[in-house]
Amino acid sequence: MGAASSSQPVSPRASLRDRLPVFPWDRLEPYKATAAAHADGIVDLSVGTPVDPVPAVVQQALTAAADSPGYPTVWGTAALRDALTGWAADRLGARGLDHTHVLPVVGSKELVAWLPTQLGLGPGDKVGYPRLAYPTYEVGARLAGAEPVVYDDPWDLDPSGLKLLWLNSPSNPTGRVLGADELRRTVAWAREHGVLVFSDECYLELGWEADPVSVLHPDICGGSPDGLVAVHSLSKRSNLAGYRSAFLVGDPTVLGDLLQIRKHGGMMIAAPVQAATVAALGDTAHVAEQRERYARRRAALRGAFEAAGFRIEHSEASLYLWATRDEPCWDTVAALAEHGILVAPGEFYGTAGERFVRIAFTATDERVDAAVRRLSK
Template sequence: MNARSSALPDFPWDLLEPAKAIAAAHADGIVDLSVGTPVDSVPQVIRQALADASDAPGYPLTAGTPQLRAAIAGWLARECRASGELGVLPTIGSKELVAWLPTLLGVGPGDVVVIPAVCYPTYEVGARLAGAEVIRSDSLTALGPDRRVKLIWINSPSNPTGRVLPVEHLRKVVSWARERGVIVVSDECYVSLGWESTPVSVLDDQVTGGDYTGVLAVHSLSKRSNLAGYRAGFLGGDPALVREVLAVRKHAGMIVPAPVQAAMVAALGDETHVAEQRARYAARRDTLRSALVKSGFDISHSEAGLYLWATRNEDCWATVDRLAKRGILAAPGAFYGPAAQRHVRIALTATDERVAAAADRLAEPFAD
């Protein structure tokens, strides 16, 4: 093991294998609610676009085709209410972008990357890959006058908590960062899945007024369009920063395949399939939320996104074990930071049949 890999944390889902084995032994099979991977079909309009573009013998453009760049910019203008001149860039899903973005932006040893106190593990991984120090904080004032801060991650709607950051908070973060020359990156992969709150993009005119200096937003088609298998994501925001990222990605060969680029154009141009998928998730959410509450769980935040952030006010691994004995696999809060040790994350990404099975099993009394 080299120094770089030894500096990384254990891959979280490897630690879940014992619980997964217990859940898989259930007589009616496992209900895996631990990972937010889509289970519904890729919409036909997207599959057709992929097939039509499959004769692609040449190298694709790292920057994306003109059609894709226009589709991304148009979608950000419509759905994120961004009226300014945007830099845009397709990426190979969003996880690789999150993991490599600090490095691509020149963050390195001696620098600090700020991540939310409870958050997606890859923010920390990306900072460590760059050799930077990581600070977990939801409070800007707690950071003090630390001039080493180079990049701050925000995530709304949050994975795992489903919390939505209000416009006032987003404006405050952007203002704080600009005063200090810090880059703000907002992970907005769940922005299309607001339930009890309407998520606002950091690119929204209410936040930036069309000035994206020092601001980037990360988006994904994995959840809204069931394209996790296509690895289809994109970046939008400060044109200068996007050009900087593009320049490095050209050298590194980080290119979205041409057929996937065509599929992304189709996905971004059609909101009908998004509404249909939202309706599926809404029904599954209602079923799971009701079953969890009836069985003694409290639901925290969870006003948007693809998860329910649930607690029995006990150590998260104890809750994982209780659920595993009923054939239900959940993600322990410990995966998302020390402040999340008493919660579990319940994904909405299971078939209707499996969600109904989970609800039936949750109706069984929990033994102490």
């Protein structure tokens, strides 16, 4: 008889999932269920998803391009690149742009999550981002195997091993806007130390008590995009979250490398969405109309939450109120859920947010009015 066989347990392969925290929004589900049980229904002020109609001019452009049987390109049509460079010159004040300075991406979250990997970062490299921040900055670093590091002021970071620095102005979650002096100092520091800067400016057109400025404005960057890339999105300004349309503007060497990598990965915006993006960037009327809606909702919610004993900090821009009543954030979330109001716990955005909640004003006028009534009782 042959020797008895022995089986060894198979060691499971390491998974990318093991590098990541629990998906934060899953933790909110029990509170969402409580809020949804309210007799008058839920007022969801948590995620911040647009609820207003897609502008008619954008819908028409999408429909007109619906017969698009061929593959789109990663770099987009010439018309799209013209629209991106034109908008960046007009709105950001960026100078000397051509098609090599822009790159469309499939929504900004995809870009944030996979950027460190596409830049070739890995163990031994560091990715810096604000202490209170969109959690996907950390996720992107972890997916690449790089080290995530947080900062209060970026120039206080140890530059050794720091390969990517995220700025976010206006901030998600706090709505804070970085001033021109802060931006200039950061750009100078990053260039001195050879650190690549990506500036998340997706809320730039939603300033309320401040006028946000792009890192690509000549007053900030000296007229050169070297070492700088700005990230922009149509999700909020044009209600196009469902279209997944965003874009980068900046250093052509960095964008050229990303273009080649993204070609291999097939990371392309659908052709009808490219046409819709051209229409959205070419029309300012719908942007002004949407700003007016948000301004009304912001004023109503701010007044109601302050009257209910909340303190609002920062919040001078973006689509959120950063609020506290000086208690653990989950206690606030639970209490508001009993009134049918769902908000985001500040802990989602870093430990510094443990006593805050983020309140979106992306609900309909009717739902905002409902929240105001409930808070006044």
